Amino acid sequence: MAEKENKHLYALVGKNISYSFSRGYFTEKFKKLALKNHEYINFDIQSIHELPQKIKENKKKLKGMNVTIPYKLEVFNFLDKIDKKALKVGAVNTIKVTKKGRLKGFNTDVYGFKKSLKPLLKTHHKKALILGTGGASKAVAFVLENLGIKYKFVSRNPEGKKQISYLEITKEIIQNTHLIINCTPLGTHPNTEVCPDIPYKFISNQHVLYDLIYNPSETTFLKKGKEKGAVTKNGLEMLELQAEKAWEIWNDN
Template sequence: MRHYGVIGFPLEHSFSPDYFKRKFELQNISDADYAAFPLRSINDLKKIIEEKKLQGFNVTIPYKEKIISNLDSLENETKEIGAVNCVKIENGKLVGYNTDALGFEISLNELLTGSHNNALVLGRGGASRAIKFVLKKKGLSFKSVTREKSSGDFLWSELNKKIISEHTLIINCTPLGMMPNEKSFPPIPYESLSENHFLFDLVYNPAETQFMKKGIEYGAKVCNGLRMLQIQADKSWEIWNR
């Protein structure tokens, strides 16, 4: 039996175990399993790998950046991104990959219509690194919104009608609105949104977040992160089976 899983904390929100369970059933894969491994500390990683005899695993909040120092090497593109969400274990060596970037790029290409040349990236966590990498690759201008000026272009409190109207693609890379905190949402001036805006929420549980609901209220197009999750999961599986 081949063993895989996802590490992070907390993991109640994660659809990854269910997604892989269905994938294995549909594809008649009987020699693999996938489980959630909540880690309160990244220092517990080695113990989990050895106890569960893992051959690969996904990485989610809050370890996409912290895990890098625990790896033996990074795939080239992942070095540029600076965040890891997929690890392959081969001959005892841990190699880091980023499949979030591919997941975001494909799902964005499938959904994005019209002219969106300027984007706002909400948050500065590991997920935002993959998003910025893709936006740069696509030649889109972007600004980041964070709690500290030193780590972003705008503070949350600085967002106003002018900034929102100039940035028609807004991507939520924060966990705000994610189960079990479904009532929370990024503090942006939603009343400044219009039908020209596209709101992409990396959160997928719940399926419709407060961020999305508020966008719909003001005529914006919206999307959650489920398709992105599916694409990155399939790419992870491909990497583990090379």
């Protein structure tokens, strides 16, 4: 009984997440650290409104959660407190369960993206296109702002001055925008042949194409960039960095 009560449980909150990186990563981490009383599971829910019940069922042992598509924005309404940075970003991907059982939201995507992007940047990387407008794109935009890189979101249904449609991406835009970040799920396993609809023929060796997707390790988006001489990077390092940051937060007393 005592062993059960000392169990430390962590979970990934998302939808259709059987493929998830987090569970495998943390399960492996717990093995390496010989943390036998630690477990990481998936809260695979069809609606964010199922979350309170999942938390209630695991109340005594739940210590922390990661949040993925499509709940990084919706989860705000279920938190007791939100870290200042996460509030500014407008998205939460890490939740700490305090000793009193309160839920505090953080954003570790910002840390992971910034640290993995910076080594790729050169002085001509002054403008960026962010493909997609979901929770992860908010963290990307926050980092770019922080680095002094101007950006525009690309959306199928653009709203406001900061967003353009895929149809509006001209040769001139591509030739003057040397950083392109894919924050959409297009190209994720098993639908690996698809990719964001941008004019790849204008990509050059001046470009950096960064894909938040990590499975497959080289998406069609990255392949097309590489063919044109661009520097390419997938999202694995970002995920690992944000996971380690989450672990730090969960263990910070």
